[in-house]
Amino acid sequence: MEFVKNPKAIEDKSMEIIYDYVKDLGLTEDEIRVVSRTIHASGDVEYAKLVRMSPNAVQHGIDALNNGAHIYTDVEMVRTGISKPALVLHNSEVHCLIKDEGVAKLAKELGVTRSIAAMRTFGKQLEGQIVAIGNAPTALYEVLRLALEEGVKPALIIGIPVGFVGAAESKEYLTEVSPVPYITVEGNKGGSPIAASVCNALLYTGVKRNDMLQVEGKESK
Numbered sequence: 001m002e003f004v005k006n007p008k009a010i011e012d013k014s015m016e017i018i019y020d021y022v023k024d025l026g027l028t029e030d031e032i033r034v035v036s037r038t039i040h041a042s043g044d045v046e047y048a049k050l051v052r053m054s055p056n057a058v059q060h061g062i063d064a065l066n067n068g069a070h071i072y073t074d075v076e077m078v079r080t081g082i083s084k085p086a087l088v089l090h091n092s093e094v095h096c097l098i099k100d101e102g103v104a105k106l107a108k109e110l111g112v113t114r115s116i117a118a119m120r121t122f123g124k125q126l127e128g129q130i131v132a133i134g135n136a137p138t139a140l141y142e143v144l145r146l147a148l149e150e151g152v153k154p155a156l157i158i159g160i161p162v163g164f165v166g167a168a169e170s171k172e173y174l175t176e177v178s179p180v181p182y183i184t185v186e187g188n189k190g191g192s193p194i195a196a197s198v199c200n201a202l203l204y205t206g207v208k209r210n211d212m213l214q215v216e217g218k219e220s221k
Helices: 007-022 029-042 057-066 076-081 084-089 101-110 114-126 137-149 167-177 192-204 209-215
Strands: 051-053 071-073 094-096 130-133 156-159 182-185
Touching: 007 029, 029 051, 029 057, 029 192, 057 130, 057 156, 057 182, 057 192, 071 076, 071 114, 076 094, 076 192, 084 192, 094 114, 101 114, 114 137, 130 137, 130 192, 137 156, 137 167, 156 167, 156 192, 167 182
Parallel strands: 071 094, 071 130, 130 156, 156 182
Antiparallel strands: 051 182
């Protein structure tokens, strides 16, 4: 059976196919990369119509990462999906406290989800950083509370929780009240792979493929 075996060739061909679905959306080149990555990660071209971005949100995210911003996320699945070589080239790290014992204790004491407790524990650390929510609507609500009530303002909120309980509502609330730039997905769709794909789209901008391979200890082919 004949099929493409080179990973880079597969990705290039995928992006070539995806481009037909995003080329007429009136987006900048960097915004097209973000939307294309969500389609690539999901295999679902409907994302072309569902991704929502505040004005210049993508550029805000790129600038923050270029200036050494870190990424703070709600679940380990998002952290796992973000490119480690690209993070290294940006001198960036991904932080997640969902498994932290102190966070679990705080959540129990307050009677809230671990995701809320994790974001509340991050607190002022989120100022000027990237927040990527891929699972928990409650985490997104807490980040917005921190921004609105305590003045803790990330450089960018990537708010893409998934599911049927609170996910769509939390994302709609994000678009209505967020005092900072945001990238989200309308409706119930989303999830950790999509949130990670947006992070990767931002990280890959301006990063050379050969540099990433060198970080991984590989040679360009």
